[in-house]
Amino acid sequence: MSTLDTRSIHAGEPEPRIEGAVSMPVFQTATYAHDDPGATPRYIRYNNSPNHEALHEKLASLTRTDGALVTASGMAAISSALLSVLEAGDHLVAPQSLYGGTLALFNDLLPRFGVTHTLVADDAPDAWTSALQPNTAVLFTESIANPLLGIPDLKGMVDVAKNHGLATVIDNTFASPVNLRPATLGFDLVVHSATKYLGGHSDLAAGVVAGASAWLEDVRRTAKLLGGTLDPHACFLLHRSLKTLGVRVRQQNATAGHLARALTEHEGIEQVHHPSLPSHPNRDRAQALLDGFGGMVSLRLSPAVEIDPFFEALSLPLRAPSLGGVETLVTQPIHTSHQDVDPSIRHALGITERVVRVSVGLEGAGDLIEDFTGALDAGLGD
Known part of the structure; x- marks a missing residue:
């Protein structure tokens, strides 16, 4: 099974099919009877039900890793991954441009265990190296930064980690396995908020940790203790x-590119962020690393656009947090994903009330362009 589309459908499926069921049945039970009292039992918190095991195998195939583990949310995945590779007194290094929930984990929870961190402003191996301390244990990053869609020097980061004996953890939510498989670049652990592209229908919350077996066993033990099953x-x-992941994400990639290019021409837009655009500062890196530029677009509205009339005039997108679903969603990160981020960091990153994050869905590109253009016109007024 060489292609992602084939693996997304067939990897992990039970053979023979359970009672002939084409779709994986739901094993809605918390515990399982067993004959061997010395063997590890099937138990829902242990992540080893038939539903979990089939899903783990499919995800490992898609992420190109030895194994994978699902959790109850993306934050459960990030927490389980980091708490499995960090010890009291350790230090981690990460970029400033991270999801607000991850920054809150760094600021509010990890210090209780004596874990400190340094946020790096410059995306360069020298900057990462300069941030290292004698107790640094982990480098953490996102494959596509939230919300301004920067692409870090992922290969340079892995090189720094290997040269200093550090673990690497990457949040690959925005790219999804369709556009990037970070384990093939050398990352030790890959996390996803499966609530987003992997789930894709805005109807579930889940997380994924994937990686080499040696790393994943520690994560499995940590997740078992934390209970985020x-x-x-x-x-x-x-x-x-997951069976439709490839077709969904490729369409979202394409539509996001069309929307980004169309809106760069509108007088109500000061800047459009999308890795496909020639104006994107990391476009060459994105072309080298990614199989697709992603379904996220960030807009910086012109000062002439009135924000409330702009949002009120949108008819297709829904104003809601999260991303990656079949419907287009819009949000102001300053009020959602980055609401609790230190204002000085938001200011340094340029995340203001005029930044609008767009998660492009599966609507027609022409319909979305018409809708956004009309809303911008309404925001500009007469």
Whole structure:
């Protein structure tokens, strides 16, 4: 099974099919009877139900890793991954441009365990190296930064980590396995908020940690203790959604590119962020690393656009947090994903009330362009 589309459908499916069922049945039970009292039992918190095991195998195939583990949310995945590779007194290094929930984990929870961090402003191996301390244990990053869509020097980061014996953890949510498989670049652990592209229908919350077996066993033990297990029915929904991952994400890639190019020409737009655009500062890197430029677009509205009339005039996109679903969503990160981020960091990154993050869905590109153009016109007024 060489292609992602084939693996998304067939990898992890039970053979023979359970009672002939083409779709994976839901094993809605918390525990399982067993005959060997010395063997590890099947138990829902242990992530080893038939639904979990089939899903783990499929995800490992898609991420090109030895194994994968599902959790109850993306933050459960990030927390389980980091708490499995960090010890009391350790230090981690990450870029400034991170999801607000991840920054809150760094600022509010990890310090309780004596774990400190340094946020790097410059995306260059020298900057990462300069931020290292004697107790640095982990480099953490996102493959596509939230919300301004920068592409870090991922290969340079892996080189720095290998030269200093550090673990590498990457949040690949925005790219999805369709556009990037970070394990093939040398990252040790790859996390996803499966609530987004992997789920793809805005109807479940889930997370994924994938990686080499040696790393994943520690994550499995940590996740078991934290208890952030994915319910069997949510496993079923995620399993179902993965079968259409490739076709969904490729269409979202294409539509996002059309929308980004069209809106660069509008007088109500000061700047459009999308890795496909020649104006994107990391376009060459994106072309080298990614199989697709992603379905996220960020807009910086012109000062002449009135924000409320702009949002009120949108008819197709829904104003809601999250991303990666079949419907287009719009949000102001300053009020959602980055609401709790230090204002000085937001200011340094240029995340203001005029930044609008667009998660492009599966609507027609022409319909979305017409809708956004009309809303910008309404925001500009007469």
